[in-house]
Amino acid sequence: xxxxxxxxxxxxxxxxxxxxxxxxxxxxxxxxxxxxxxxxxxxxxxxxxxxxxxxxxxxxxxxxxxxxxxxxxxxxxxxxxxxxxxxxxxxxxxxxxxxxxxxxxxxxxxxxxxxxxxxxxxxxxxxxxxxxxxxxxxxxxxxxxxxxxxxxxxxxxxxxxxxxxxxxxxxxxxxxxxxxxxxxxxxxxxxxxxxxxxxxxxxxxxxxxxxxxxxxxxxxxxxxxxxxxxxxxxxxxxxxxxxxxxxxxxxxxxxxxxxxxxxxxxxxxxxxxxxxxxxxxxxxxxxxxxxxxxxxxxxxxxxxxxxxxxxxxxxxxxxxxxxxxxxxxxxxxxxxxxxxxxxxxxxxxxxxxxxxxxxxxxxxxxxxxxxxxxxxxxxxxxxxxxxxxxxxxxxxxxx
Amino acid sequence: xxxxxxxxxxxxxxxxxxxxxxxxxxxxxxxxxxxxxxxxxxxxxxxxxxxxxxxxxxxxxxxxxxxxxxxxxxxxxxxxxxxxxxxxxxxxxxxxxxxxxxxxxxxxxxxxxxxxxxxxxxxxxxxxxxxxxxxxxxxxxxxxxxxxxxxxxxxxxxxxxxxxxxxxxxxxxxxxxxxx
Numbered sequence: 001x002x003x004x005x006x007x008x009x010x011x012x013x014x015x016x017x018x019x020x021x022x023x024x025x026x027x028x029x030x031x032x033x034x035x036x037x038x039x040x041x042x043x044x045x046x047x048x049x050x051x052x053x054x055x056x057x058x059x060x061x062x063x064x065x066x067x068x069x070x071x072x073x074x075x076x077x078x079x080x081x082x083x084x085x086x087x088x089x090x091x092x093x094x095x096x097x098x099x100x101x102x103x104x105x106x107x108x109x110x111x112x113x114x115x116x117x118x119x120x121x122x123x124x125x126x127x128x129x130x131x132x133x134x135x136x137x138x139x140x141x142x143x144x145x146x147x148x149x150x151x152x153x154x155x156x157x158x159x160x161x162x163x164x165x166x167x168x169x170x171x172x173x174x175x176x177x178x179x180x181x182x183x184x185x186x187x188x189x190x191x192x193x194x195x196x197x198x199x200x201x202x203x204x205x206x207x208x209x210x211x212x213x214x215x216x217x218x219x220x221x222x223x224x225x226x227x228x229x230x231x232x233x234x235x236x237x238x239x240x241x242x243x244x245x246x247x248x249x250x251x252x253x254x255x256x257x258x259x260x261x262x263x264x265x266x267x268x269x270x271x272x273x274x275x276x277x278x279x280x281x282x283x284x285x286x287x288x289x290x291x292x293x294x295x296x297x298x299x300x301x302x303x304x305x306x307x308x309x310x311x312x313x314x315x316x317x318x319x320x321x322x323x324x325x326x327x328x329x330x331x332x333x334x335x336x337x338x339x340x341x342x343x344x345x346x347x348x349x350x351x352x353x354x355x356x357x358x359x360x361x362x363x364x365x366x367x368x369x370x371x372x373x374x375x376x377x378x379x380x381x382x383x384x385x386x387x388x389x390x391x392x393x394x395x396x397x398x399x
Numbered sequence: 400x401x402x403x404x405x406x407x408x409x410x411x412x413x414x415x416x417x418x419x420x421x422x423x424x425x426x427x428x429x430x431x432x433x434x435x436x437x438x439x440x441x442x443x444x445x446x447x448x449x450x451x452x453x454x455x456x457x458x459x460x461x462x463x464x465x466x467x468x469x470x471x472x473x474x475x476x477x478x479x480x481x482x483x484x485x486x487x488x489x490x491x492x493x494x495x496x497x498x499x500x501x502x503x504x505x506x507x508x509x510x511x512x513x514x515x516x517x518x519x520x521x522x523x524x525x526x527x528x529x530x531x532x533x534x535x536x537x538x539x540x541x542x543x544x545x546x547x548x549x550x551x552x553x554x555x556x557x558x559x560x561x562x563x564x565x566x567x568x569x570x571x572x573x574x575x576x577x578x579x
Binding site for chain 1: 417419420422423425447448449450451453455456466468472475477479498499500502503525526527528529536537539541543544562563566567570
């Protein structure tokens with residue numbers, strides 16, 4: 001089938017559109033001709049991740065152009081941070097990626113610590129590592145539900161979202177909050193583990209493992225799921241660097257990159273795990289890779305419980321938060337979140353306010369440049385599943 | 400890294416080279432050489448990953464500092480390329496032909512700081528502020544508090560304090576907020 005602006009696809013319902021590396025933008029189509037339809041998917045739509053929208057141009061059922069629109073969640077976080085004290089920013093940073101606030105807390109704290117030259121106690125590094133892995137587990141459980149739901153498997157969505165609540169219970173015990181924990185602060189963490197936490201955490205990890213086995217049987221062996229996700233939105237390896245693709249989206253096509261291994265931080269160099277990779281980065285492969293990484297997460301949490309010191313300081317000596325003086329400096333810190341490289345770039349000028357913070361979220365490229373390229377040539381019915389398979393969070397795009 | 404920096408100093412006249420940490424070095428390059436240098440780093444030195452592109456507003460000096468963060472996956476090193484441009488003549492060479500994601504950053508910088516990147520695709524399209532008619536909001540002279548007060552006005556029963564002054568009074572009530 002011939003599409004406008006020189007693109008071709010093998011059939012009206014394409015499931016294997018390979019992204020072009022042509023950086024040129026397509027010419028607008030003539031809507032007045034009556035041959036094409038413009039359709040908005042989102043910002044309020046069950047098949048969209050968070051609040052964003054896709055402006056789709058369709059030729060029949062086939063997408064011939066896609067434009068991502070963000071801004072529905074823009075609260076100017078980076079601007080707000082420039083006029084708040086360092087500690088006040090904690091109420092802001094955790095809201096930048098709602099399902100994964102912990103990565104924001106960690107990176108913001110770590111950036112402040114690096115510029116100030118603060119060393120954190122060993123126990124705090126372990127508590128932070130476990131907290132980040134628990135966050136990864138909660139986020140992946142939410143994502144599996146989204147991916148199942150996008151292809152009509154709401155049973156899986158109900159299972160995982162319900163089980164995520166048990167992980168949130170653990171967070172509540174550990175930090176006092178279920179979603180926005182504000183647990184990781186410059187100098188360490190706010191508290192150690194409560195009595196009996198280890199036993200309850202192990203019990204929930206055992207249950208999660210069983211749940212993942214069930215999900216593998218029900219979802220990944222399901223004929224409909226396979227038929228709809230295999231060959232959908234393939235990311236070829238040559239697209240990885242030009243588009244800045246990171247995390248499971250890149251690993252699913254065999255690119256062995258994971259910041260936890262490549263540039264270990266916190267206690268990751270003391271944990272046993274391998275980078276999971278795939279071969280063909282289509283929606284199925286990416287989903288299966290994330291399932292394996294969810295299992296890996298459970299193993300990492302158990303290892304943290306086995307190896308972390310249960311006594312000792314969890315917070316370095318810090319002055320009163322209202323009197324923090326962060327010296328002038330600049331740094332870029334990053335961590336591997338569920339979607340890949342998440343980073344904080346911070347510039348300070350020695351005053352009581354931060355000069356500039358830039359938040360680098362993986363969705364910035366995955367949901368815009370990559371999404372717009374991959375959507376072309378696919379069927380309108382697959383757009384929701386494709387979007388979830390890229391695992392995007394809009395708030396980290398508009399910040 | 401030292402060899403590379405020496406070569407960049409010689410060929411591109413980079414200065415202000417600072418090792419921020421073992422895996423991150425930053426330096427400054429003139430606007431005219433920036434695109435060629437970044438292309439060279441990508442094609443010949445293995446800095447194939449553009450982590451991000453952003454801007455810092457130094458209103459007191461009348462400049463914007465553009466920051467291109469590049470990463471080399473093999474050497475596990477990052478380079479922060481700083482480029483100073485005038486706040487008054489906010490034009491910068493586009494790098495959308497180097498990375499397919501770069502135009503998104505440039506579109507955002509156009510909206511948030513008013514910097515122009517001639518030739519960059521879809522530059523005029525709104526990024527996340529639909530129908531914005533004020534000055535670009537990430538510029539330092541844009542006051543968010545003043546904007547919200549003007550735009551949304553006073554609401555009965557709503558009262559706000561400057562957090563720092565308020566906390567001083569809360570913490571040191573007997574000293575009238577004097578922390579000494």
